[in-house]
Structures are given as C-alpha cells and as structure tokens.
Amino acid sequence: MINKELVEVFSEIAREKNVERSELGSIIESLFLHLVERERGESSNCSVIVNLDKGEFEIYVEKIIVDDVEDPVLEISLDEIREINSEMANDLEIGDSYVEIIDPMIFGRRMIHVAKQFFSQKLQDVEKKYIYEDYANRIGEIIIGTVHQIQRDNVFVNIEHAELRMPRKELIQSERYRRGDTVRAVIKSVEITSKGPDIVISRSDNHFLYKMFEMEVPEIEDGVIEIRSIARYPGERAKIIVQSHDRRIDPVGACVGMRGSRIQAIVRELNNEKIDIVNYTEQSEILISRALSPAKPLNLYIDDDRNYCIAIFEDDELEIAIGRRGVNVNLASKVTGYKIDAFGKEEYDRKQAEQETLLSDLDNFPKRSIKPLEENDINTISDLMNSDEEKLVEIKGITEKSLEKMYDSIQSFIEKNQESLDEVAVEEAKEESVTGEPNVDEVTVEEAKEESVTDEPNVDEVAVEEENEEPSANKDDIDSIEDSEKVEV
16 A cells, blocks of 8 residues: 555656656666665665556565675575565575565655655756757757846757756857846757757757747748858858759749838848848859849959959949948858959059069069069969969979068058058148148038028029928838838848
8 A cells, every 4th residue: 555655646746746657666676676776785686676656666686595695686595585485484495585575665665765866866867868869859959048147158048847958159149148037049069968868959050040040931841942052250240142943933033021020020120130132043153143132243263172362342332332341242152162363453454564564564473483484474473373383393494482572572662662552642632631622511511601691592492492492202102112122121
C-alpha cells in the first residue's frame, strides 16, 4: 500500500513537469538504487522493478551463499536464509545465489530529504533534455518570448519553462529592452552545457530578415519568389535580391505589398531599418547598378573572373553611392558577391592619367631597369602594377631590390600628385576669401533689402501667392506618384 502511495506521489509530480511515463519509471529506479547505495554503500547487486500501471515497485538484492559471511552486503549464510524462509534453505547450497527483497521502510525518515533532492534533480535533468531536443529541431524558426533579465552582454528571454539567450552582438544596436517586453527573434543555435541547454536567439542575423519576409510575403513561403541573397547593417540598412519563378509576378512589387503594407510591417519590426529590394538578373552590370541604389553609376568596369567591379559616379553623387561609413557600397558588395570600388569621375580620370604615365618619366626610377621592362612591353605604371611580381623578377636585369625601388618611385609619384592637388585646393580657397568680390549670399541679401524698399512686390512673395492659388494634388495623384517611384524603404 505504501509503495502504491509513493508511486502516485511521484506520478503527480511528473505530470506537473510534463515528464513521460517511461522517463518516470527510469527516475524511480535510479532513485531507489541511489538510496540503497547511500544505505549500504553498494548497489551493483540490486535491481528495481517498477509497475506504474499497478502503482507498484520492488527492490531486489542478489547475494552469494557462503559459509562464513565477510561482506553482508554481497554475501549471506544458509542460517540467515533459514531464519527468513526455512523451506527455501533446504533447496539451496553454498555458492548458490539468493535474491532478497528489500522493504522500502528500512530507509527511514532520514532518507526522505535525500530522496526529494535526488528526484527533483532528475526531473530537472529530464526537463532540460526535453527543452534541448525541442529547440534543437527548431533552429531557424521565429519565436516570440518575454524579456526576463537584462545583463551587460546578454538579454534573457523566457518562453514557458525555457530560457533563451540573446547576446549583445545579436541585438539590433538601436533597440533597448525592459523587463516584461515582448520580443521576436530567430533561433540561431542550441548547445548542451553543464548548466543545461544554451539556446541562442538573434535579431541581427540575416536569417531573421529572411523569415520576416517569409511570414509577410506568401509568395516567398510558396516558393514562387526566391530570396537570392541578403546583406544587413542591423537597424540601419539592408539590401536583398529577389527573383520570381513566375513571369506574371513582379518580385519587388510582391515584397512591397499594396501601398507598402508588407514592407512597412517588416521595417517596423526591425526598428525602422531601411530595406532596398533588388530584382535579380543574370547580367552582372545591371544587378550591380540596381544594388548600388539610390546612387546611379555613370559606368561600371567589371571583372567577372575575379568578381571585381569599379563603379564611376558623378563627383557630387559619390557620397550617396558610398553611404555613411561606407554602408551603401559595402552592402551592395556583400549582396552581389562582387568587390566594388567606387570613384568620382574626376578622381578616376586622374588615377587613369597617373596609371598611363611612362616609367621613364618618373623621378628616382631605376634607369637600368627601363630597357629590360620595355623589351617585355612594360612601359607605363599600369603595365608594371598589373604584372606578376614573380615573372618580373625572372626578367634579366630585374632583381627584387630594383623592383622594390620601382614601387617606391611609383608611390612617391602618386603621393606628390595628391599633395599638389591638395595645395591647389587650398590656394583656391584662399583666393576666394581674399578677393573683394561680395559673397553670393550677401548680394542676395542686399537685393532683398532693395526690393523691400520699392513698391514692387518681392519675387518670392509672388511665387508664394501663385503657389497658393494652384489646386493641391488629390489623394489618387499622390498614390500614383508613390507607386511610380523606385522602391526604397
């Protein structure tokens, strides 16, 4: 009866912890083997049989029958067996095995505390095992949890009985969390440690953006639209390349949604991260040009074998092409797989002129090396810089020492050119500040004062009045303008 009550108590606790019956049976077996070992110092000759359906369990100890008992834990005499069961003793002899049944009551109350601790620890181990197995199969999925604890390097998120960890590098840096906030993230990795499963989640990973598009754009989930590649500066800007496998469906329009509804939902989730959606094409020059949006390159020089591209822009548009801290050009490079170097037109023309400079015109260039180089069709800086160093050393009359002097001479030439350009810019700035010509802004101010004195109306005032008289654009006009603009959120 006591056994049945114990099993019922254990079963009730296991149900609360969502532990399976098979696991519960193993835990009870381990528990009583542990108690036997604590009580007798040895449990290798013990076995526990648990019947959860009947609510019963029994503990058996196998002993060897000997004449003189030296170890009562492992050995027993025939006299002891006769005291327990006289009839059975008649059928046994020295050297036989004898199975003794242990009454759980022998453990006493002092073992109850130990049993509780052991059982609780085993339940925790089983629970951790379940959590690990569950989340290990869910890597790459989106989860929604509640912020439980915030530390310097980690944010801990709770989902039911599981605790998930989001390291600082996996956060969107512009975001700040408080305890109790709801957070959405992707499961990045799951590892087992001595403290239990370490479940790492992320909001800065590229796969998080992929899953967000998959949630918001049914065509992606159905496989009609494919996301070819993603590049992100989390919380700041992202670029994705999409391809439609159905000619009737525009991949960019599908990702943006009606009036931008789909893309705006993603942007809000990513703390207003700007997203550029690029339509895929096999033509590398068009793909790179689209990826560099919002800047428009004047020309592209592409080496498909090396996945390298030189992009030329108007000088006043170069800053937009590169972006703040190089974000735009770096993202374009990552998303296309091409290393992209961006130049202003003036700077590129100057560099080209430098590259076409004859080696014989350079100061401090080793004169003895010019003739051997010319014989091998190496006449300009460009020819020399594009030549393989190992092949150059093989040319008769060219040594590693002379080659080093050549490179130093070229570097000195380029630096002098740059210094002279800087000096010219400084001189032009000085001349503008020294000349007595009035500043353009000052002239504008003076003209404005004169016009205000005269009876004639100011040009700006007339423009304002005319603008006020013109009818404003209606809602449909605005919508059509928005739809016609290039997609950039």
